[in-house]
Amino acid sequence: MRITAFTQLILVLAVTAWVFLLPIPAVAMLLALELVLLLYIKHDRMTMAAIGALTVFTGMMIVLQLLFGSSLYISLTGGLRMFVMTTAFLDLLAGTKIQDIAQALVEKFHMPCEYAFMLTTALRFVPDFLADSSNTLDAQSCRGYSNRGNVLKRLYAYLAVVKPLVMRAIAKSDTLALSMELKGFGANTYKNMQPQTLKILDYVVLLLIVVLSSYPFWHKFILR
Amino acid sequence: MLEVNQVNFAYRRGEPVLHDITCSIADGESVALLGHNGSGKTTLTRLFMALDHPRSGEVLVDGNNIEKCEPADLADKIGYVFQNPDLQIMEDTVFEEVAYGLKNKEISEENIKHQVEVALKAMGLEEFADLYPRSLSFGQKRRLGVAAALALNPRTLILDEITNGQDEQEREMMMSYLKKLNEEKHITLILITHAMEIARKYTKRSLVLYDGDMVYDGSTDELFDGVRDLKPWGLSQPPLATLGAVFGIKAFDTEAFCNKLELKGVGVK
Numbered sequence: 001m002r003i004t005a006f007t008q009l010i011l012v013l014a015v016t017a018w019v020f021l022l023p024i025p026a027v028a029m030l031l032a033l034e035l036v037l038l039l040y041i042k043h044d045r046m047t048m049a050a051i052g053a054l055t056v057f058t059g060m061m062i063v064l065q066l067l068f069g070s071s072l073y074i075s076l077t078g079g080l081r082m083f084v085m086t087t088a089f090l091d092l093l094a095g096t097k098i099q100d101i102a103q104a105l106v107e108k109f110h111m112p113c114e115y116a117f118m119l120t121t122a123l124r125f126v127p128d129f130l131a132d133s134s135n136t137l138d139a140q141s142c143r144g145y146s147n148r149g150n151v152l153k154r155l156y157a158y159l160a161v162v163k164p165l166v167m168r169a170i171a172k173s174d175t176l177a178l179s180m181e182l183k184g185f186g187a188n189t190y191k192n193m194q195p196q197t198l199k200i201l202d203y204v205v206l207l208l209i210v211v212l213s214s215y216p217f218w219h220k221f222i223l224r
Numbered sequence: 225m226l227e228v229n230q231v232n233f234a235y236r237r238g239e240p241v242l243h244d245i246t247c248s249i250a251d252g253e254s255v256a257l258l259g260h261n262g263s264g265k266t267t268l269t270r271l272f273m274a275l276d277h278p279r280s281g282e283v284l285v286d287g288n289n290i291e292k293c294e295p296a297d298l299a300d301k302i303g304y305v306f307q308n309p310d311l312q313i314m315e316d317t318v319f320e321e322v323a324y325g326l327k328n329k330e331i332s333e334e335n336i337k338h339q340v341e342v343a344l345k346a347m348g349l350e351e352f353a354d355l356y357p358r359s360l361s362f363g364q365k366r367r368l369g370v371a372a373a374l375a376l377n378p379r380t381l382i383l384d385e386i387t388n389g390q391d392e393q394e395r396e397m398m399m400s401y402l403k404k405l406n407e408e409k410h411i412t413l414i415l416i417t418h419a420m421e422i423a424r425k426y427t428k429r430s431l432v433l434y435d436g437d438m439v440y441d442g443s444t445d446e447l448f449d450g451v452r453d454l455k456p457w458g459l460s461q462p463p464l465a466t467l468g469a470v471f472g473i474k475a476f477d478t479e480a481f482c483n484k485l486e487l488k489g490v491g492v493k
Contacts, residue, residue, distance in 0.1 A: 132311070138275050139311040141295035142304040143372060144328030148294075160324075163314040167358065171310070 005096050005104035007202040014209045015088035019081040021215055027077075027084055034087040042094040050090060058083045098123055104196055121176065129169060136164050225250055226272050226302075226380065226412070231281035233267060241267045243436045245281070251379065252410035254403070256423035256444055259433035260458025265416045266307070268433065269382045272414075273304050300329060302380045303373030307388075309365035310358075318344070318360070318368060319353040325376045343375040346401050348394070362389040367398055374405075380412040381405075387422050399426050421462040424448040425476040432457055 003011075015034075019027050038047060058079045065075035092101070098120045105116040137145075140160045147154045198206075227248040234240040242264045249255055257265045270276045271283050274293040282289050285298060295304075306312065315321040322343050326336045344350045347367040352360060357368060366386055373381060381402070387395045403426050405411045417423050423430060423444060430447045432440035434457045440447060447454075450461055450469025464481055468474055471488065475481035 136311045139306050142273055143325035144296050144299040146296035160314055168310050
């Protein structure tokens, strides 16, 4: 039995709130849970690479905060919160079809289907964009592009990669938009699909979300 | 001179793509690199350009191991034209686009202008010099890619499926120019192609890859003798080669074939 995309989206939003509402030990526990869940759903090389990249990014963020004068505690908790929020998103992507997310956004959140499609297309574009970036870098290298030298030189040289990449992304989105219209994309998109009905597990998770999200309230007024 | 010695290669997440490949391509040769999709043709040429490095074995350019080289180090020796021309386009005019690689070499404006004009003329693009490159047709963009590579005056040209999207006339013009370059200036041509007729007409030597193994390294004439069964390698004899084998005629286009057939006394309407 699985929870629907609607509940998963609510859960991701709730996690975003929890990292600020719950005490830090609970947030750390949440992270452990998320990682276990992520590795349970998908434990391939891509997932490990994503976790690795996220860890490096978090480390960099912590160092930057320290460099700009934040205390060690603030820096570490900031990094932890970012890590937890992003991992929740990775869990969502690993465990749910993008089509289901789009359907939930349209059906349950009443988002116009154009926007839902835009959001999901952006997600689909990421691997394409990475592959294009690598191919463009190769193509420009063959014409003498090199990113050797100081930082400024490298940044300037990188324009040779960014420009074709952006132009290609625009051209691709244009072609995609046209092809979607030709295939009848419009008002009925996502509506002809099997509706996502909430099951018992969804209600249990939603209840848990309400309980945890109201933690400051019952911690202040009930537990004391 | 390009050489690969006992090269093995696999992409990071995949199965081995090239198995124990050894071959050398001398200066001034015209070579067709043939094989089914996914046979390793593009991968092999990427190794020549240092876009990838082998897992084992060595790749030599002019006798030097390129293990520590970047593609930019080889850009003025080897010109590489990619399958997808859009990847390279970054400037606002066709002229500037061809001049891009030359500017990386920091040569005088006058020389840049001259070399660009020669390359544009060779590819029949001189009238488009001031146009926005992305507004060109697919075939024109392909020729723009070749012009950009030619402008750098490389001694070797690796051309990945450059005849795709070209009409008959454009293809003929481009390939004739490249053949002339090969014959007169001894530029090495490495042609990756699925067009067997193009390989047959414009190259003297063929390398055939099948599932990452080099299964043929020899004369193009012998490969396309019209009789040899190429289906096990995912290739086929060009129709004119098959017909030529039947009638004992060697011709590269239908008109020449018909003329020779007529000379043999077989009437053709």
